[in-house]
Amino acid sequence: xxxxxSADMGPWLSPDDFAFVSRKVPLVYVDVVPVRTDEHGAVxxxxxxxxxxxxxxxxxxxxxxxLYHERVRDALYRHIExxxxxxxxxxxxxxxxxxxxxxxxxxxxxxxYDERHHAVSLAFIVPMQGECNPGSDSLExxxxxxxxxxTAALQCELSEAHASLLRQALAHLGHC
Amino acid sequence: xxxxxSADMGPWLSPDDFAFVSRKVPLVYVDVVPVRTDEHGAVxxxxxxxxxxxxxxxxxxxxxxxLYHERVRDALYRHIExxxxxxxxxxxxxxxxxxxxxxxxxxxxxxxYDERHHAVSLAFIVPMQGECNPGSDSLExxxxxxxxxxTAALQCELSEAHASLLRQALAHLGHC
Amino acid sequence: xxxxxSADMGPWLSPDDFAFVSRKVPLVYVDVVPVRTDEHGAVxxxxxxxxxxxxxxxxxxxxxxxLYHERVRDALYRHIExxxxxxxxxxxxxxxxxxxxxxxxxxxxxxxYDERHHAVSLAFIVPMQGECNPGSDSLExxxxxxxxxxTAALQCELSEAHASLLRQALAHLGHC
Amino acid sequence: xxxxxSADMGPWLSPDDFAFVSRKVPLVYVDVVPVRTDEHGAVxxxxxxxxxxxxxxxxxxxxxxxLYHERVRDALYRHIExxxxxxxxxxxxxxxxxxxxxxxxxxxxxxxYDERHHAVSLAFIVPMQGECNPGSDSLExxxxxxxxxxTAALQCELSEAHASLLRQALAHLGHC
Numbered sequence: 001x002x003x004x005x006s007a008d009m010g011p012w013l014s015p016d017d018f019a020f021v022s023r024k025v026p027l028v029y030v031d032v033v034p035v036r037t038d039e040h041g042a043v044x045x046x047x048x049x050x051x052x053x054x055x056x057x058x059x060x061x062x063x064x065x066x067l068y069h070e071r072v073r074d075a076l077y078r079h080i081e082x083x084x085x086x087x088x089x090x091x092x093x094x095x096x097x098x099x100x101x102x103x104x105x106x107x108x109x110x111x112x113y114d115e116r117h118h119a120v121s122l123a124f125i126v127p128m129q130g131e132c133n134p135g136s137d138s139l140e141x142x143x144x145x146x147x148x149x150x151t152a153a154l155q156c157e158l159s160e161a162h163a164s165l166l167r168q169a170l171a172h173l174g175h176c
Numbered sequence: 177x178x179x180x181x182s183a184d185m186g187p188w189l190s191p192d193d194f195a196f197v198s199r200k201v202p203l204v205y206v207d208v209v210p211v212r213t214d215e216h217g218a219v220x221x222x223x224x225x226x227x228x229x230x231x232x233x234x235x236x237x238x239x240x241x242x243l244y245h246e247r248v249r250d251a252l253y254r255h256i257e258x259x260x261x262x263x264x265x266x267x268x269x270x271x272x273x274x275x276x277x278x279x280x281x282x283x284x285x286x287x288x289y290d291e292r293h294h295a296v297s298l299a300f301i302v303p304m305q306g307e308c309n310p311g312s313d314s315l316e317x318x319x320x321x322x323x324x325x326x327t328a329a330l331q332c333e334l335s336e337a338h339a340s341l342l343r344q345a346l347a348h349l350g351h352c
Numbered sequence: 353x354x355x356x357x358s359a360d361m362g363p364w365l366s367p368d369d370f371a372f373v374s375r376k377v378p379l380v381y382v383d384v385v386p387v388r389t390d391e392h393g394a395v396x397x398x399x400x401x402x403x404x405x406x407x408x409x410x411x412x413x414x415x416x417x418x419l420y421h422e423r424v425r426d427a428l429y430r431h432i433e434x435x436x437x438x439x440x441x442x443x444x445x446x447x448x449x450x451x452x453x454x455x456x457x458x459x460x461x462x463x464x465y466d467e468r469h470h471a472v473s474l475a476f477i478v479p480m481q482g483e484c485n486p487g488s489d490s491l492e493x494x495x496x497x498x499x500x501x502x503t504a505a506l507q508c509e510l511s512e513a514h515a516s517l518l519r520q521a522l523a524h525l526g527h528c
Numbered sequence: 529x530x531x532x533x534s535a536d537m538g539p540w541l542s543p544d545d546f547a548f549v550s551r552k553v554p555l556v557y558v559d560v561v562p563v564r565t566d567e568h569g570a571v572x573x574x575x576x577x578x579x580x581x582x583x584x585x586x587x588x589x590x591x592x593x594x595l596y597h598e599r600v601r602d603a604l605y606r607h608i609e610x611x612x613x614x615x616x617x618x619x620x621x622x623x624x625x626x627x628x629x630x631x632x633x634x635x636x637x638x639x640x641y642d643e644r645h646h647a648v649s650l651a652f653i654v655p656m657q658g659e660c661n662p663g664s665d666s667l668e669x670x671x672x673x674x675x676x677x678x679t680a681a682l683q684c685e686l687s688e689a690h691a692s693l694l695r696q697a698l699a700h701l702g703h704c
Binding site: 065097098 | 179189193196197199200201202203204241242243244245246247248271272273274275276277279281283296298
């Protein structure tokens with residue numbers, strides 16, 4: 001999950017309100033695993049951003065919260081556009097049933113740890129047909145083969161949560 | 177969705193805080209479609225509660241929000257126990273990936289309308305092996321055959337949202 | 353399911369061999385529900401073929417068997433191309449896990465009846481980005497809105513099996 | 529997949545007919561990953577058989593084909609009973625939509641290799657509530673924790689196909 005940027009809260013929620021809410025209820029999130037597929041739908045690459053965070057340079061998947069009054073599929077589209085640019089041309093899922101659900105807890109021992117909040121995240125694998133250009137929050141966006149994505153070396157560059165998300169996506173795609 | 181009862185908020189969130197949060201972010205909910213299955217897993221009955229609400233007597237499925245710091249599966253279990261009693265003996269799902277996701281909006285034109293809040297709900301079909309005894313919020317709990325559940329007459333007794341949830345569950349179970 | 357055409361069996365299985373096999377084991381099939389989606393992935397139309405069969409003029413979804421040594425995703429692609437033409441530009445699923453499984457039995461009382469054989473069918477909802485031009489086995493290919501597709505009048509023009517498949521697809525897409 | 533035993537073919541298909549069919553079409557299979565769950569549905573153990581095969585002693589999951597005229601859920605129940613005994617008390621899935629689909633090919637380079645035939649397998653994770661006693665084809669049945677099941681050492685004792693199935697099941701259950 002990328003840091004919540006000001007655009008995310010600006011017109012919708014002040015930092016104080018957001019901080020208050022984040023301590024009261026779990027937030028609704030979406031996580032996106034961008035992929036490239038061949039003509040028959042088989043996945044040939046998995047994409048990740050490279051972000052500068054206060055914990056150092058990390059790879060991450062597009063991610064963010066669903067706003068009040070926003071449909072899940074609109075939030076999904078918004079975060080893809082924000083993180084991968086307007087030319088990503090995502091093949092949006094025709095159902096909002098996720099391939100997996102992630103639970104982020106602000107508790108160090110939790111498998112999916114996020115110091116900022118408790119979030120329940122709907123995760124989607126989304127084929128991109130266009131060019132992914134990372135937004136201003138990212139240093140770069142890189143495609144990896146499924147074999148590269150399966151290596152511990154690459155997974156170490158993700159948060160624990162997103163490394164788990166990646167392994168679940170690879171398994172769901174039959175690459176394990 | 178049943179009315180949020182005081183036990184739901186009591187130790188966790190004051191009514192004022194809950195009202196505030198409900199106007200700021202979507203809430204995370206779970207919805208449960210209780211079923212009875214035969215020895216081979218085929219569904220033979222679908223269960224619903226009969227509740228007195230300010231909109232009159234309505235049927236409904238067990239439903240409620242996920243609390244701060246609560247795992248989805250724990251919320252699911254808690255709401256089943258609260259609404260169907262401690263002897264329901266649910267066969268809890270082994271994954272928290274829902275069979276469908278419902279989106280409740282406080283907007284009258286929305287398909288899944290809920291005047292109280294915006295909620296994103298993870299819906300699960302849960303076989304019950306024991307006796308379902310409705311909690312203090314319900315007048316009764318009744319099993320219906322899939323054929324009865326498919327009738328418009330019965331679906332009229334549910335909210336629009338839960339009638340849609342029922343139809344999605346019937347379709348998912350192959351009864352359509 | 354369209355009639356098994358000679359091209360389906362030609363190089364692969366003689367009519368005699370196919371008839372023999374069809375009485376011995378269930379066949380592996382794929383069923384395709386073609387859809388059009390908007391930019392955010394919401395389904396705006398569902399497509400069906402109009403075929404002349406020995407039971408009269410019927411609507412149907414692309415469908416057919418998986419050949420020996422053929423991958424499911426290759427069979428899916430082949431049947432889409434055969435039934436909807438080379439310009440259909442399907443957004444192929446990135447996983448071969450179907451949204452539902454249909455069971456066709458050569459027994460009149462069965463819900464999914466097919467006089468020809470017992471088949472277990474993996475069903476997929478597939479967005480089409482191009483132009484669908486029916487193959488030589490079809491009279492036409494038509495798009496319907498989800499609301500039109502939900503009518504009994506239209507569903508009567510499908511086989512019992514494909515009418516059930518359509519209702520399951522509509523439910524899965526949240527249109528019910 | 530266990531060897532096809534005589535009971536599997538006896539009344540239904542002669543060895544010659546089965547051999548013929550196996551060279552002509554893909555077979556429909558079911559694969560079962562037996563699990564134990566806690567009260568809230570979280571998986572605490574995964575079970576495997578230990579079988580003597582012509583390739584040596586191997587671990588395996590219950591598996592087998594769907595017979596002509598047999599429903600998928602009946603085949604699933606039959607194979608569980610055959611391989612795990614009548615006291616296994618499986619919590620049968622309420623839908624026949626599998627959590628994943630496996631494709632076995634009689635081609636050495638295939639990921640899911642099976643020298644005997646091409647099979648398309650519907651895979652299910654099935655909680656067992658009773659005692660699993662392996663049938664006459666197995667030496668023993670053993671429960672492993674998810675952590676044990678995730679080790680390469682244990683996965684080496686499975687066929688490539690079932691090791692992949694296990695990793696997919698672990699991922700689906702959130703254990704990865």
